[in-house]
Amino acid sequence: MNITQVLFWFLSILAILGAILVVISKNPVHSVLWLIVVFVAISGHYILLDAQFLAIVNLIVYAGAIMVLFLFVVMLMNLNTDSEPQKNRWLKIAGVMTGGALLLVLVAALKRADLKNQLAEMNNGDIGLIHNLGMSLFHDYVIPFEISSVLFLSAMVGVVVIGKKD
Amino acid sequence: MPINYYIFLSVALFCVGVAGVLTRRNAIIIFMCVELMLNAVNLLLVAFSKMQWHALGAADPQAGINAQIFVFFIMVVAAAEVSVGLAIIVMMYRNTHSIDVNFLNRLKH
Numbered sequence: 147m148n149i150t151q152v153l154f155w156f157l158s159i160l161a162i163l164g165a166i167l168v169v170i171s172k173n174p175v176h177s178v179l180w181l182i183v184v185f186v187a188i189s190g191h192y193i194l195l196d197a198q199f200l201a202i203v204n205l206i207v208y209a210g211a212i213m214v215l216f217l218f219v220v221m222l223m224n225l226n227t228d229s230e231p232q233k234n235r236w237l238k239i240a241g242v243m244t245g246g247a248l249l250l251v252l253v254a255a256l257k258r259a260d261l262k263n264q265l266a267e268m269n270n271g272d273i274g275l276i277h278n279l280g281m282s283l284f285h286d287y288v289i290p291f292e293i294s295s296v297l298f299l300s301a302m303v304g305v306v307v308i309g310k311k312d
Numbered sequence: 313m314p315i316n317y318y319i320f321l322s323v324a325l326f327c328v329g330v331a332g333v334l335t336r337r338n339a340i341i342i343f344m345c346v347e348l349m350l351n352a353v354n355l356l357l358v359a360f361s362k363m364q365w366h367a368l369g370a371a372d373p374q375a376g377i378n379a380q381i382f383v384f385f386i387m388v389v390a391a392a393e394v395s396v397g398l399a400i401i402v403m404m405y406r407n408t409h410s411i412d413v414n415f416l417n418r419l420k421h
Contacts, residue, residue, distance in 0.1 A: 169332035245331025264315045266359040267366040301392035308399040
């Protein structure tokens with residue numbers, strides 16, 4: 147078991163543990179912090195897969211910007227205490243069972259798939275570097291890239307219109 | 313690392329997100345679980361891009377780049393989606409002083 151596999155298992159366990167703690171934390175601030183842990187673990191997976199550009203973008207955009215936005219909203223609403231007064235135990239059990247059933251179905255369906263010799267190459271390859279991705283992004287995908295700027299503009303206008311106090 | 317491990321890791325993260333959406337009643341936590349599901353899918357796409365690179369890396373130097381560009385665009389759209397969604401939640405809280413989705417099932421109240 148070499149260092150890459152050790153890191154893979156460590157990051158996988160960290161991600162799943164963090165995800166479970168996001169769901170079961172009573173305090174929304176703790177949920178946000180555990181979600182940051184999950185995103186950092188996923189960024190570590192990207193680095194292991196040699197997708198360095200996506201790892202950095204994931205850290206900056208998700209763990210940096212989006213999570214700070216979530217944290218601002220949680221603290222703005224003063225939700226630091228447990229704010230779910232209505233507790234329906236059967237509803238929770240049904241939700242967990244539904245998620246578990248989905249997991250069971252997907253694992254059972256994918257377990258038999260013949261993927262034994264399909265490897266996700268690690269520690270090798272340079273397609274994740276910003277040079278190669280940028281060349282592709284600005285040659286083949288320049289139209290979607292520009293359209294996404296229109297999307298951001300419309301999202302910004304939408305946020306201002308929704309958030310305006312009238 | 314065989315692709316199976318990444319598939320099962322992504323499936324596990326996705327199912328934790330689904331269980332969170334179904335279990336919790338706090339709108340912000342539900343939104344965070346949706347983000348978790350998006351990231352599980354992103355992770356699987358990156359793993360598949362490296363699988364394609366492994367399968368035909370010598371024949372095609374561009375193999376796997378499309379998937380990573382796709383992940384980049386998913387992140388772009390997710391950022392826009394989060395901003396609009398959080399604005400809606402803030403407006404909801406301002407109108408009803410609650411973000412419990414059980415109170416908000418009538419839309420007009």
